[in-house]
Amino acid sequence: MTLDRSFFARPALVVAPELLGCTIVHGGVTVRLTEVEAYAGEGADPGSHAFRGRTPRTEVMFGEAGHLYVYFSYGMHWCANAVCGDEGEAQAVLLRAGEVVAGHELAAARRAGVPERDWARGPARLTSTLAIDRAHDGVDVCGDGPVRFEAPAVPVDPGSVRTGPRVGVSGPGGDGTAYPYRFWIEGERTVSAYRPGVIRRRTR
DNA sequence: AGTCCGATCGCCT
DNA sequence: GGCGATCGGACTA
Numbered sequence: 001m002t003l004d005r006s007f008f009a010r011p012a013l014v015v016a017p018e019l020l021g022c023t024i025v026h027g028g029v030t031v032r033l034t035e036v037e038a039y040a041g042e043g044a045d046p047g048s049h050a051f052r053g054r055t056p057r058t059e060v061m062f063g064e065a066g067h068l069y070v071y072f073s074y075g076m077h078w079c080a081n082a083v084c085g086d087e088g089e090a091q092a093v094l095l096r097a098g099e100v101v102a103g104h105e106l107a108a109a110r111r112a113g114v115p116e117r118d119w120a121r122g123p124a125r126l127t128s129t130l131a132i133d134r135a136h137d138g139v140d141v142c143g144d145g146p147v148r149f150e151a152p153a154v155p156v157d158p159g160s161v162r163t164g165p166r167v168g169v170s171g172p173g174g175d176g177t178a179y180p181y182r183f184w185i186e187g188e189r190t191v192s193a194y195r196p197g198v199i200r201r202r203t204r
Numbered sequence: 205a206g207t208c209c210g211a212t213c214g215c216c217t
Numbered sequence: 218g219g220c221g222a223t224c225g226g227a228c229t230a
Binding site (some may be wrong): 049052055056057071072073074076109 | 222223224225226227
C-alpha cells in the first residue's frame, strides 16, 4: 500500500522508525529502507538545514509533508529526505540506506563495478541507484508522481529497530548523545558503517 | 565579492 | 584510516 499524506504529516521522530522496511520506488528500481535519520524542525535541531530558518534551498522543507527534499552535497552528491510534520515546521527524514529488492538490472547498470551490498548503502548511493537528483526536489510522493513509498509486505519487528547518533552531524550535541535520531534495522548488511560525528580536522 | 565548509563517496595506503 | 574531488549555500563585509 502506498504511504499517504497522513503517514508523513506526523513528527519526523515518529515517521522515521516506521519508514524502516518500507520501499521507495523510482526509475525502475525499488529499495527497501534499512537506515534513516530524523531531523526536527526550525530552531529545534542544530543538525537540520532548516535550523536557521527559511532559505531558498530549504523552502521545500517548510512546505507540505509528503514531498521530497533533495539537496546537493560535497559538490557531487544528491541526498533525499521525506518532508514530515505540519506545514511550516520543516521536519524531515533523511533516507540513509537500503537494499535493492527490484530492478536489479537497472541498478547494476547505474552502479557499474560496485558490489550489490553497496548499491544503496549511504544516502548519496541510494539516490544514485534510484536515479534521484535535483529534478526531484519538491516532488509529491503521495500522488501519481514518479516517486512512491510502499508499506512493507512483512512489517519490521519493532524489537530489531535500533537507535543511535546521526552520522556526520556536528555542532551542539554533535557527539550524538543529545540527538539520537538515527534509526536502523539490526543485523542488516546495508546499514552504513558508523562514523562518529567528530569535528572535522582542518586541512588548509 | 569573497570565504568557509558541508546530513559523502571512492580510491589510495 | 586518510584524503581529494568539486560546487553551491550561507554568512560576512
